[in-house]
Amino acid sequence: MNDKLLVLGTMAYDAIESPFGKTGKILGGCATYIGLAASQFKIQCGLVSVIGDDFKTAHTNLLSSKGLDLSGVVTIPGEKTFFWSGKYHNDLNTRTTIDTQLNVLTKFDPKVPEKFKDASIVLLGNLDPNIQAAVLDQMSAPKLVVMDTMNFWIESYRDKLDELIGKVDVISINDEEARQLTEKHSLVEAAKVIQDMGPKYVIIKKGEHGALLFHENKIFCAPGLPLEEVFDPTGAGDSFIGGFIAYLSQRGKVSFEDMKTAVIIGSALASFTVQEFGTKALEKMSFKELSERIQTFKRLTEFEIELT
């Protein structure tokens, strides 16, 4: 049976510069990427977010047309939507933030709509851990809670973050952040320390090198799809976790085996996202294309062996 999915995250405008070009203000925010990725699956997905009155109707329409429930998205009149602008360097692995305008985020008081309070899967997207906790507190009895975080919260909100990490089932974090959080260089050691903090499942994202899923003493390794061209890495991690969680929601099961497949689906979605600026690739891709790419992932690592 499908599970209902509740996603907390930002809806934003971004301006992005990469070695391949420069955008004007385009649609962004982690809830946007997560929602668009999740919309590939036949699930009920509700977003909890906040926008200003400059948020374009075309963009809310886009998200609604993908079947996303926006009743948890609050508009704050007279305020502007969260804005981020950044520049990726030549290797695309590092970026510099040019401008961050929190705008409506400073007044974000998240409210989970009644019909999503009983969602069995909750994704706490990358945001202030106080806001993530406020959403979790409104849920009746989720069977799986997933959180994403980043360096800013590790540096400045450590106590609250640790408290929240203690309450979630799955954490998604990148390699450098896992090292920062645990002060361990080895990702295997870092994952153990994080598991000891609470989460039974730890996902460590390694950018172009793929992702690792840790559970008990087991490890699953999803490759990064080698791509000829990467235009814009923005939203790759969000597309990843969006695909991950939406597959689990559709499947209605959350075992390690299910999560392995979910990690591959997330990786496939992320591989689409980075091939165009912003949300463009996610907006137009079909489920058929996603299925084909997943087969590409399968072929990428399959081998036969019989040692004598």
Place this chain on the structure above:
Amino acid sequence: MNDKLLVLGTMAYDAIESPFGKTGKILGGCATYIGLAASQFKIQCGLVSVIGDDFKTAHTNLLSSKGLDLSGVVTIPGEKTFFWSGKYHNDLNTRTTIDTQLNVLTKFDPKVPEKFKDASIVLLGNLDPNIQAAVLDQMSAPKLVVMDTMNFWIESYRDKLDELIGKVDVISINDEEARQLTEKHSLVEAAKVIQDMGPKYVIIKKGEHGALLFHENKIFCAPGLPLEEVFDPTGAGDSFIGGFIAYLSQRGKVSFEDMKTAVIIGSALASFTVQEFGTKALEKMSFKELSERIQTFKRLTEFEIELT
């Protein structure tokens, strides 16, 4: 039918410092690591190398006891064996060379023993491309020629290196060197440029992130085994290519499918090497341990998927 394997490479003494400790002069050199890795397989493997009269009998005995043919290893009296000392930094991905004493290498005039001139597989280990070419010229009709190289030869011996690359079937190179050689950041693009230079198969090593094998438009991705502790990365690339080539030699086949398996075997051997200083792990490991580790690699990337 097994193929005869001829390996060109250095035999050396190394002194290594890593965050986990410091060694005195220990056995090193690419031919040593390649030979020890290859000795896991039931093949005839001959080494072509050069040593000084300081090279310890215990070390030649060790290599002979593993079934390696040393008739192509020349001792230059009154000269010392090649010596390298280096220090790995905290992340183990970067190292600084402290000292390089070429010693016998400056007088190396490689001679392939008669009985190995008809070897069907040749591995040209990381050395001056002039020496690699001199060995290749002595072979009668190898069916597969594999070469390894590194930044030093790319920077200083470019013309000769390009000429040699045009004559080999497989090249093994690390990610940064592939980018340096081709001036392409994307590894997919870099591999295409290298394929256009000659080699039908291109292996790009990504250290802890595994390795990619390119052939025509196909890509195979071998994961890096996530390890709790890495003591010393020295010889990882050599163990990798040694295992790769020895498996192909034993198998007597060199298709893309065979090479996929060979890449996994190389990765497994490299994963042993880095867990102890120098050649220690390779010296004592058993074929049973290797087989078990290969199963670990299989489990690491296997997933089931059925999308509806």
